[in-house]
Amino acid sequence: MAVLNDRPPAAPARRDERAARTLATRFLGYATLVFFGLVFLYPFVIQIGNSLKTESDAAANPLSPFPDPLTLDSFERIFAGTNFPLWLGNSLLVTVLVTIGRVFFDSLAGYALARLRFRGRNGLFAAVVAVLAVPGVVLLIPKFLVLNQLGIYNSYAGLVVPLLADAAGVFIMKQFFESIPVSVEEAARIDGASIFRTFWSVVLPMAKPALITLTILSFQGSWNEFPHSLVSVQNPDLFTLPRGLADLVSGSLGSGTQYPLKLGAALLATIPVAIIFMVFQRYFVRDANDGSDKG
Amino acid sequence: MATETQTAVATATGDGPRRRRGGIRSNENVAGWLFVAPVIVILGLFLLLPILMAFWVSLTDWNGQGSPFTGDVPFVGAHNYTQLFTEDGLARRDFMTSIRNNFYYVAIVVPAQTALALGLALVVNNRMLKGKSFFRSAFYFPSVTSSVAISVVFLFLFANSGAVNALLGFFGIDGPEWFADSRGVLHLLFGVVGVDSPPAALADGGPLGLSWWDWLAGPSVAMISIITLVIWTTSGTFMLMFLAGLQNVPVTLDEASTLDGASRWQRLRHVTLPLLRPTTFLVLTLGLIGSWQVFDQVYVMSQGAPAKTTLTPAYLSYRTAFRDFDYGSGAAISFVLFLIIIVLTLIQRRVLAERDTDRPRRGWWRRRVPERS
Numbered sequence: 001m002a003v004l005n006d007r008p009p010a011a012p013a014r015r016d017e018r019a020a021r022t023l024a025t026r027f028l029g030y031a032t033l034v035f036f037g038l039v040f041l042y043p044f045v046i047q048i049g050n051s052l053k054t055e056s057d058a059a060a061n062p063l064s065p066f067p068d069p070l071t072l073d074s075f076e077r078i079f080a081g082t083n084f085p086l087w088l089g090n091s092l093l094v095t096v097l098v099t100i101g102r103v104f105f106d107s108l109a110g111y112a113l114a115r116l117r118f119r120g121r122n123g124l125f126a127a128v129v130a131v132l133a134v135p136g137v138v139l140l141i142p143k144f145l146v147l148n149q150l151g152i153y154n155s156y157a158g159l160v161v162p163l164l165a166d167a168a169g170v171f172i173m174k175q176f177f178e179s180i181p182v183s184v185e186e187a188a189r190i191d192g193a194s195i196f197r198t199f200w201s202v203v204l205p206m207a208k209p210a211l212i213t214l215t216i217l218s219f220q221g222s223w224n225e226f227p228h229s230l231v232s233v234q235n236p237d238l239f240t241l242p243r244g245l246a247d248l249v250s251g252s253l254g255s256g257t258q259y260p261l262k263l264g265a266a267l268l269a270t271i272p273v274a275i276i277f278m279v280f281q282r283y284f285v286r287d288a289n290d291g292s293d294k295g
Numbered sequence: 296m297a298t299e300t301q302t303a304v305a306t307a308t309g310d311g312p313r314r315r316r317g318g319i320r321s322n323e324n325v326a327g328w329l330f331v332a333p334v335i336v337i338l339g340l341f342l343l344l345p346i347l348m349a350f351w352v353s354l355t356d357w358n359g360q361g362s363p364f365t366g367d368v369p370f371v372g373a374h375n376y377t378q379l380f381t382e383d384g385l386a387r388r389d390f391m392t393s394i395r396n397n398f399y400y401v402a403i404v405v406p407a408q409t410a411l412a413l414g415l416a417l418v419v420n421n422r423m424l425k426g427k428s429f430f431r432s433a434f435y436f437p438s439v440t441s442s443v444a445i446s447v448v449f450l451f452l453f454a455n456s457g458a459v460n461a462l463l464g465f466f467g468i469d470g471p472e473w474f475a476d477s478r479g480v481l482h483l484l485f486g487v488v489g490v491d492s493p494p495a496a497l498a499d500g501g502p503l504g505l506s507w508w509d510w511l512a513g514p515s516v517a518m519i520s521i522i523t524l525v526i527w528t529t530s531g532t533f534m535l536m537f538l539a540g541l542q543n544v545p546v547t548l549d550e551a552s553t554l555d556g557a558s559r560w561q562r563l564r565h566v567t568l569p570l571l572r573p574t575t576f577l578v579l580t581l582g583l584i585g586s587w588q589v590f591d592q593v594y595v596m597s598q599g600a601p602a603k604t605t606l607t608p609a610y611l612s613y614r615t616a617f618r619d620f621d622y623g624s625g626a627a628i629s630f631v632l633f634l635i636i637i638v639l640t641l642i643q644r645r646v647l648a649e650r651d652t653d654r655p656r657r658g659w660w661r662r663r664v665p666e667r668s
Contacts, residue, residue, distance in 0.1 A: 022423075025423075025559070026423055026424065029418055029421050029423065029424045030424065032414075032418050033418060033419075033424065033426075033427075033430045036415060036418075036430070036434065037429075037430050037433050037434075039527070040433050040434050040436065040437060040527070040531070041433050041436070043437075043448050043449070043452060043458075043527075044436075044448070046448070046451070046452065046458055047448045047451075050451065058451075059456045060456070061461075062451070062452075062454070062456060062457050062458040062461050063458045063461045063462060105333040105334050105337070106334065108330045108331070108333065108334070109330060109331045109333070109334040109335075111330060112326070112327045112328075112330035112331045113331065116323045116326055116327035116330065117323050117324075117327070118323055118324040118325075118326070118327025118328060119324055120328075121327060124331060124335070128334075128338075131338055131342055131343075133640065134342060134346075135584060135587075135588050135632075135633060135636045136588065137588040137590050137609040137629075137632070138588075138609075138612075138629040138630070138632050138633040138636075139342065139345055139346070139629075140590075140609075140612070140613055140616075140629070141349055141352070141612065141613075141616045141622060141625050141626050141629055142345030142346055142348060142349035142626070142629070143341060143345050144616075144617075145345060145348045145349055145352060145363065145622075146340060146341060146344055146345045146348060148362075149348070149362065149364070150340075161337070161341075162337065162340075162341035164333070164337050165333060165334040165337040165338055167338065170334055195322065195323065195326040196326070199330075220439055223441070224440070224441035224442065224443075224444075226441070226442060226443050226591050226594075227590060227591065230594075230613075231613075231617070241441075242441050242442075242443040242444070245441075245443050245444060245447060245595075246443050246594060246595050249446075249447055249450065249595055250595075250598070257454070259451050259454070262447050262450075262451070263447065263448065263451055265447075266441075266443075266444035266445075266447040266448060267444075269441055269443075269444045270440050270441060270444045273439055273440055273441065274436075274440070277432075277436060277439050278432075281432055284435070284439055
């Protein structure tokens, strides 16, 4: 558009027309943005508003974001009347362990695949790429079979260990390590540092951006993970937040729909990811461009 | 050891500059395997081994008691598979119903999410607008939240006294009881033109155990709410991919065609869209793969109800195994679903490869535009 304005002036009538058209498209652009902004954010507004309402108010005015009267009743009941604290604890434990494991194991493998010359490396990398293509949902029964066979079904180990490494993370780390100049580590190696030491104290600190990305993706992924917890544990004491939430919704509460309570619990489960998202937005973009497969 | 390393280096086709041998690289073979060992063990144990085990189980009648790998478990060969395709019965009926449901789901979700993502990306990419990064985040935000938590919110939105029906009420429309309404939307459309019950020709007889009338149901009203939810959550992700693709469209090209007097629509049609083709096919492929796996939303929102109209193969396989304890059939359904997804991916790859050979023509466009201006 700027180019247009630099051109020798056209006939005044045409210029007016063009200016009007620019204004119209700009207006249309903002209108579209605001409309879709509402479509994408208003459900969350409704969620927050209704989690602070009484049940009858939520049923009568579902669209209104303003509770009348405002009550924290649902949150009190979430903490006192459900297993929410337990689910929260389990989710925290699983998320922390899975994130640490993924960041460590995926960087180790990514580094080896990017830098170390060893026999079978190309075959291994092809295998990792192939694994990326395996649709997660068809593994529900298979995973259960293995966990059962290994004797870790219904345990924290079953909940955590299968998630400790993921092919996408290996892929991200390999790509990143390849972008670091070789000269840096060669200097360290010539000085006599072992391979692991070179990796740990020289290369890994340089990979901070990739490590942050992987940490955030692992956190988000394992915090939201649902199908795996569905097939790896059965004992309610081992439920994570999404699992507990699903259980809560399917009506273990008895009478009434209890929407304020359910919305509140869902809100509490969303908050950590929401905060991470707001702080580290740009690190999520990489995920999208690597092709995540969120159903 | 030294010779071994040398061969390893000679066969390696790494992208780094090939370096001459020194003592410092002699132990890379061992270190390399040690470094990848944890990942190999975990992925092997929980991805590869499971697939093999599940294939075995899909050939048996295991009911979840004891180990499926002892002689006590009845081996039934391909029976679990023939049950799904050739034998008249509940298993085939449910399976074909789930395929029908998922088919309509895919037929709506994939085009809609792609179109919406592209539209949003075009608007957000507009250089004249301010505050775009806010909207970009707003559109993407649903994609990073928990599918279960979001499903809970949509359960409320689509509840009988929920926000969607309240909104429809403003326009004088009496909204349906979303999660209790098993009527297919195509059936409803037929109803509008006066066809309320199946014509005799469609009522009985039809492929694979479902009547033609059943195949032509369209997604049920209940399924529509799940479809809405999924389009809403996935569009943000795909919008980002389109944005990345749009960044690669040279600004000069757009300006040149503007100078040529091309209208906004012409530029979109003849310049931007052809250049976005690779991204579009990526989005379509990922959309197809993802939408044949729909599970979380079905589990939380409807569990296949009402009248099995939100049953999908993924959910059916879970239910067959873990609720009906028929692990053999459940595993068989997983494998069929696996095949469906793989076949679709291969078809998409093929189409993509063919599109890639179009490149010279696209290059032709790229050269032509500046020349003419």
